[in-house]
Amino acid sequence: MKIGDFKLKQRRINKSLVNRQARAYADSNPKLKGVMSLYREVFSVQRKLSQRIPDRLPHLDESQAFKLVEEGETLIDTRELPIDAALAEELMRELAEVLRKKSEAPLEKLEEFLEKELAAEGLRPLIDAFLERDDEKFLGLAEGYSLEPAVLYMLTHLTLAPFMWKAAVAATRKADLDQVPKGRCPVCGDLPIMGFLRSEDGLRVLECSLCGSRWGIPRIICPFCMNVDQGKLKYIFAEGDEKRRAYLCEKCGRYLKVSTAPGERDEEFVIPLEDLATAHLDLAAEEKGYERGCRTVFS
Ligand SMILES: [Zn+2]
Ligand SMILES: [Zn+2]
Missing domain, CATH: 3.90.1670.10 (FdhE-like domain)
Known part of the structure; x- marks a missing residue:
C-alpha cells in the first residue's frame, strides 16, 4: 500500500464526539481537565450558533477546484466571504461569556469591551482586518480597545471559525x-x-x-x-x-x-x-x- 491510495477524508466532528473525547483526555491526564472543559463549552457555543449560518452551495465545480489547488490558489477568498456581523457579534458575546466564566485569571477589561466598545464600534472593522489577514491593521484597531490584542485576536478567531467551517465544507466537497x-x-x-x-x-x-x-x-x-x-x-x-x-x-x-x-x-x-x-x-x-x-x- 502506498501513500496516496486514499482520497483524503475531511474531519467530521460534532458536539457529542467532542464531549466524549474531551472527557477521555481529561481522564487520562487530570491536569487537562480545565482546558478540556473550556474547549467543550467554546465548541458547544460555536456549534449552536453555526446552525444559523446559511449553508453554502459549492461555488465551484471539480475542475475549477482542481485548477485552483494546482495553481496554489485557495478555494475560498476569505475577503469575499459574506459574514453576518450581527450574528458574529452575538457569537462573540457568548464566547466572551464562556471565557469569563471559565478563565482562571479574570479577563481584564472584558466587560468594558463588550458593554461599551463593541456596542459602539460593531464588529465589522475587526472582521475585515482579520479576514484580510492584515495584522498591522488588526493591531492598529486593537489599540482602540481595552482588551489585550492577543485576547481580542483569539476572540475574533473563535468567532469567525464557524463561518469558515461552513464555507470549507462546501469547498472541500469539490476537491481532493x-x-x-x-x-x-x-x-x-x-x-x-x-x-x-x-x-x-x-x-x-x-x-x-x-x-x-x-x-x-x-x-x-x-x-x-x-x-x-x-x-x-x-x-x-x-x-x-x-x-x-x-x-x-x-x-x-x-x-x-x-x-x-x-x-x-x-x-x-x-x-x-x-x-x-x-x-x-x-x-x-x-x-x-x-x-x-x-x-x-x-x-
Ligand atoms: Zn521551517
Ligand atoms: Zn483553512
Missing part, C-alpha cells in the same frame, strides 16, 4: 486534498494548527487552524518555510510517548506538532483537543527556542 505540498491551507490560506499521520498509510495530514480543512503533505517538509533539508529538521517527544512529536525546523525556527492518529476513524480525531493535550510539547519546543507556527486558539 490528498497531495497538496503546501504549508498553508489550500481552502482558506491559514496556517496548520498541527498534523497527524493517517491511519491507513501514514500520510502526514495537516489541519487548518481556522477553517478546519485537512490536506496531505510530504513527511519531510517544514510547512512554515517549506524547508526539505532533513539535516535541518529534527523532532522531539516526551519519554515513552513517541507517537506525539514536535518537528523543529532549524531554518525558520518554528515547529509543528504531529501525532499518530489513534486508529479507527481519522475523521473523528479532534485535532484541537489533541493540540491542547500536547501542550507539553509546545513547552519543550519553546524552551529550545522554537516558535509555534500558527497563532493558537488558547495559548
Whole structure:
C-alpha cells in the first residue's frame, strides 16, 4: 500500500464526539481537565450558533477546484466571504461569556469591551482586518480597545471559525486534498494548527487552524518555510510517548506538532483537543527556542 491510495477524508466532528473525547483526555491526564472543559463549552457555543449560518452551495465545480489547488490558489477568498456581523457579534458575546466564566485569571477589561466598545464600534472593522489577514491593521484597531490584542485576536478567531467551517465544507466537497505540498491551507490560506499521520498509510495530514480543512503533505517538509533539508529538521517527544512529536525546523525556527492518529476513524480525531493535550510539547519546543507556527486558539 502506498501513500496516496486514499482520497483524503475531511474531519467530521460534532458536539457529542467532542464531549466524549474531551472527557477521555481529561481522564487520562487530570491536569487537562480545565482546558478540556473550556474547549467543550467554546465548541458547544460555536456549534449552536453555526446552525444559523446559511449553508453554502459549492461555488465551484471539480475542475475549477482542481485548477485552483494546482495553481496554489485557495478555494475560498476569505475577503469575499459574506459574514453576518450581527450574528458574529452575538457569537462573540457568548464566547466572551464562556471565557469569563471559565478563565482562571479574570479577563481584564472584558466587560468594558463588550458593554461599551463593541456596542459602539460593531464588529465589522475587526472582521475585515482579520479576514484580510492584515495584522498591522488588526493591531492598529486593537489599540482602540481595552482588551489585550492577543485576547481580542483569539476572540475574533473563535468567532469567525464557524463561518469558515461552513464555507470549507462546501469547498472541500469539490476537491481532493490528498497531495497538496503546501504549508498553508489550500481552502482558506491559514496556517496548520498541527498534523497527524493517517491511519491507513501514514500520510502526514495537516489541519487548518481556522477553517478546519485537512490536506496531505510530504513527511519531510517544514510547512512554515517549506524547508526539505532533513539535516535541518529534527523532532522531539516526551519519554515513552513517541507517537506525539514536535518537528523543529532549524531554518525558520518554528515547529509543528504531529501525532499518530489513534486508529479507527481519522475523521473523528479532534485535532484541537489533541493540540491542547500536547501542550507539553509546545513547552519543550519553546524552551529550545522554537516558535509555534500558527497563532493558537488558547495559548
Ligand atoms: Zn483553512
Ligand atoms: Zn521551517
